[in-house]
Amino acid sequence: MKRETNDWEPKIVAFLCNWCSYAGADLAGVSRIQYPTNIRIIRVPCSGRINPFFILSSLQHGADGVLVCGCHPGDCHYLTGNYNARRKFALLQSLLEYAGVEKGRVQFSWVSAAEGGRFAELVAGVTESIQALGPAEKLVKR
Amino acid sequence: MSELSGQIREAVRKLLRQKEVDLVIGFEAGTLPLHSTPCFIREQQEAERLIWNSFCDNNLAKYLGKRQEKIAIIAKSCDARAIVELIKEKQISREQVVIVGVPCHGMIDRRRAEAELEGKEILEAEENDGELTLKGNGFTKVLKRSDYLCYGCEVCFHRNPVIYDILIGDGVAEKATDQYSDIAEFEAKSTEERWRYISDQVSKCIRCYACRNACPLCYCRECFVDNTHPQWTGKTTDISDTMIFHLMRAFHLAGRCVGCGACERACPMKVDIRKLNRKLVSDVKVLFDYEAGISLDRTAPLATFKPDDPEGFMLNP
Numbered sequence: 142m143k144r145e146t147n148d149w150e151p152k153i154v155a156f157l158c159n160w161c162s163y164a165g166a167d168l169a170g171v172s173r174i175q176y177p178t179n180i181r182i183i184r185v186p187c188s189g190r191i192n193p194f195f196i197l198s199s200l201q202h203g204a205d206g207v208l209v210c211g212c213h214p215g216d217c218h219y220l221t222g223n224y225n226a227r228r229k230f231a232l233l234q235s236l237l238e239y240a241g242v243e244k245g246r247v248q249f250s251w252v253s254a255a256e257g258g259r260f261a262e263l264v265a266g267v268t269e270s271i272q273a274l275g276p277a278e279k280l281v282k283r
Numbered sequence: 284m285s286e287l288s289g290q291i292r293e294a295v296r297k298l299l300r301q302k303e304v305d306l307v308i309g310f311e312a313g314t315l316p317l318h319s320t321p322c323f324i325r326e327q328q329e330a331e332r333l334i335w336n337s338f339c340d341n342n343l344a345k346y347l348g349k350r351q352e353k354i355a356i357i358a359k360s361c362d363a364r365a366i367v368e369l370i371k372e373k374q375i376s377r378e379q380v381v382i383v384g385v386p387c388h389g390m391i392d393r394r395r396a397e398a399e400l401e402g403k404e405i406l407e408a409e410e411n412d413g414e415l416t417l418k419g420n421g422f423t424k425v426l427k428r429s430d431y432l433c434y435g436c437e438v439c440f441h442r443n444p445v446i447y448d449i450l451i452g453d454g455v456a457e458k459a460t461d462q463y464s465d466i467a468e469f470e471a472k473s474t475e476e477r478w479r480y481i482s483d484q485v486s487k488c489i490r491c492y493a494c495r496n497a498c499p500l501c502y503c504r505e506c507f508v509d510n511t512h513p514q515w516t517g518k519t520t521d522i523s524d525t526m527i528f529h530l531m532r533a534f535h536l537a538g539r540c541v542g543c544g545a546c547e548r549a550c551p552m553k554v555d556i557r558k559l560n561r562k563l564v565s566d567v568k569v570l571f572d573y574e575a576g577i578s579l580d581r582t583a584p585l586a587t588f589k590p591d592d593p594e595g596f597m598l599n600p
């Protein structure tokens with residue numbers, strides 16, 4: 142963390158699917174793996190439940206970044222939720238970048254229930270990259 | 284063009300005479316030059332009103348939804364493509380429509396033509412043989428038709444209706460166009476430049492929703508912009524609200540937008556709506572190899588998936 146140069150800490154909203162990614166975060170917790178406290182987790186039933194509006198609303202209401210996680214392909218509790226979601230996410234991320242929202246504000250990854258360690262690393266990486274981008278200004282409603 | 288009008292009337296008379304349809308949706312002369320107006324016909328003798336010219340730019344597919352009767356529709360290629368998507372989305376059945384297809388030479392962008400006249404009022408417009416003659420008080424201006432087409436028409440690569448029951452006139456030659464060079468050009472700009480451009484455009488928006496109302500694929504009874512529970516995005520013209528409105532309007536048309544340009548023509552504030560639409564059109568083509576309105580058999584790209592869809596955009600997928 143760049144605390145010495147800057148007191149600002151990013152706020153990152155993380156949407157985690159109930160069955161894999163949230164369980165992955167839970168595993169990180171019960172295993173007492175340390176990771177940055179910048180994320181605010183919102184549990185959703187499935188990555189397929191994520192409406193692109195959730196992501197945009199987060200940015201509108203002051204999140205500096207958004208992380209979206211679901212089960213690995215083939216592992217979705219509802220079989221195909223993540224496959225359908227992946228298409229939406231690909232288009233949304235590309236559209237946001239195209240419109241001039243900084244690359245990296247909105248990130249996606251697959252995290253399984255067994256990947257507690259990986260979840261912690263992911264959060265550390267995402268926090269660092271959003272810290273480097275600085276506060277999100279563009280979609281915030283003032 | 285007048286020949287085509289004649290053939291359209293002929294076909295429509297026959298359809299009404301034989302009671303094959305109850306309603307015909309086509310174009311009639313507008314009250315202003317450079318404008319044709321959608322018209323709705325139920326009687327044979329009214330067929331005289333129907334015309335065809337370079338000002339028939341509305342997308343008539345807009346009027347198909349939620350009707351019970353049997354309908355004939357005069358459809359240029361982008362109307363026909365919108366009809367294909369509407370059939371797939373079960374807004375109308377194939378059996379309910381008789382598609383009278385008209386191959387299209389492109390429609391005139393009246394704003395481009397008007398721009399040549401430095402604010403002088405056009406009282407009369409005529410077209411013949413590739414020329415557009417504009418007349419007003421004390422002036423006559425002759426323009427080369429092909430220089431004043433709508434942008435969507437310039438880059439159109441489906442000028443012949445993809446689906447029809449009756450075809451009016453001869454087919455037209457398809458043009459080879461560099462379809463997405465405008466997108467590539469925009470993408471080459473820096474993030475900040477792109478943001479500035481889009482936010483400048485979007486900040487002109489007054490949230491009148493004419494773009495939505497003109498779009499043939501915007502048929503939801505309750506649009507997200509009207510929803511208050513939840514309120515998906517604010518209703519103000521604050522840049523954050525308008526930006527999210529525009530991003531999501533475009534997103535909701537991903538894999539559905541046929542590029543007819545109706546939204547942009549309807550916009551009173553000249554917002555460059557196409558800039559966002561076309562990005563999605565091109566992404567859908569590149570990522571999922573899908574073009575809206577081309578085939579009745581292919582499933583819409585966001586209603587399906589492939590196990591090996593691209594996921595290079597994700598963090599260590």
Ligand code: SF4
Nearest residue numbers: 498540541543544546
């Ligand atoms: S978004 Fe615009 S260009 Fe696309 S189908 Fe709707 S009206 Fe036509």
Ligand code: SF4
Nearest residue numbers: 488489491492494550
């Ligand atoms: S028509 Fe133009 S001004 Fe009206 S809502 Fe659409 S973009 Fe905004």
Ligand code: FES
Nearest residue numbers: 158187211212217
């Ligand atoms: S349940 Fe985890 S992505 Fe569907």
